[in-house]
Amino acid sequence: MSAVSGALVIAIGLAANDLIANLLAGLYIINEKLFVVGDWIEWEDKRGRVEQIDLRITRIRTFDNELVAVPNSELANTAITNPVAYGNLRISVEFQVGYEYVENAIEAILDEANAFPKILFEPKPSVVVYEVGDTYVGLRARVWMDQPSRPHFNRLRGEFITKVIQRFVQEGIARDPQEVRLSGGIGVDGPERVSWE
Numbered sequence: 001m002s003a004v005s006g007a008l009v010i011a012i013g014l015a016a017n018d019l020i021a022n023l024l025a026g027l028y029i030i031n032e033k034l035f036v037v038g039d040w041i042e043w044e045d046k047r048g049r050v051e052q053i054d055l056r057i058t059r060i061r062t063f064d065n066e067l068v069a070v071p072n073s074e075l076a077n078t079a080i081t082n083p084v085a086y087g088n089l090r091i092s093v094e095f096q097v098g099y100e101y102v103e104n105a106i107e108a109i110l111d112e113a114n115a116f117p118k119i120l121f122e123p124k125p126s127v128v129v130y131e132v133g134d135t136y137v138g139l140r141a142r143v144w145m146d147q148p149s150r151p152h153f154n155r156l157r158g159e160f161i162t163k164v165i166q167r168f169v170q171e172g173i174a175r176d177p178q179e180v181r182l183s184g185g186i187g188v189d190g191p192e193r194v195s196w197e
Contacts, residue, residue: 023055023056023072024073027055029053029058029072029075029076030053030055034075034080035050035053035080036050036053037050037051037052037053038050040089041060041080041081042080042081043074043075043078043079043080043081044078046060046062046068047062047063048060048061048062048063048068049061051067054072055072056071056072057069057070057071057072058070058072058075088120088123088144088145088146089144089145089146089153090123090142090143090144091142091143091144091145091153091156091157091160092140092141092142093140093141093143093157093160093161093164094130094138094139094140094141095109095138095139095141095164095168096131096133096136096137096138096139096175097136097137097139097168097173097174097175098135098136098137098173098174098175098176099135099136099137101173101174102129102137102139104171104173105139105168105173106127106139108164108167108168108171108173109125109127109139109141109164110125110126110127111167112160112163112164112167113125113141113143113160116143116159116160116163118145118152118156118159119143119144119145119156119160120143120144120145120146122144123144125141125142125143125144126141126142127139127140127141127142128140128142135175135176136175136176141160141164143160
């Protein structure tokens, strides 16, 4: 009987510790305004839009439209990214092109970004090299949008990628070099016959 009572006391103590930790974390989140309802946040490998902040838990709607109740202590003890804290959101898109197409590809990406009505002029769109492979160069396009939300983000990103790919096709910009075929053969001559006569 005493063993059961002891286990019960320990279980209650642990539950109380978790409750107190979540309550304190909730007060910290609300007071510091790390994020507010409506913000799009990312933590660990998860992300979503904040629906409700309570003292114990924060409810977040994921991009798969699932409602997740996250303990506040988890959010308070991990690095949180708030991509929309300053009103604008940067979108990064990666393209891979062959070495001979790099200059044309950068020009095409920037042209499409500047002509795209939903992409901001300030901050300016940019393209950086992020990878150098054996037969290709990885380019990362960075563009900005305002009034970010998940549907707008996905739609803008998809439309921008489509425009750039269509431009690449028009200009013949590709990832891999043209296929090279080697032909010929290898002949092996035997040693010359030496006469000892």
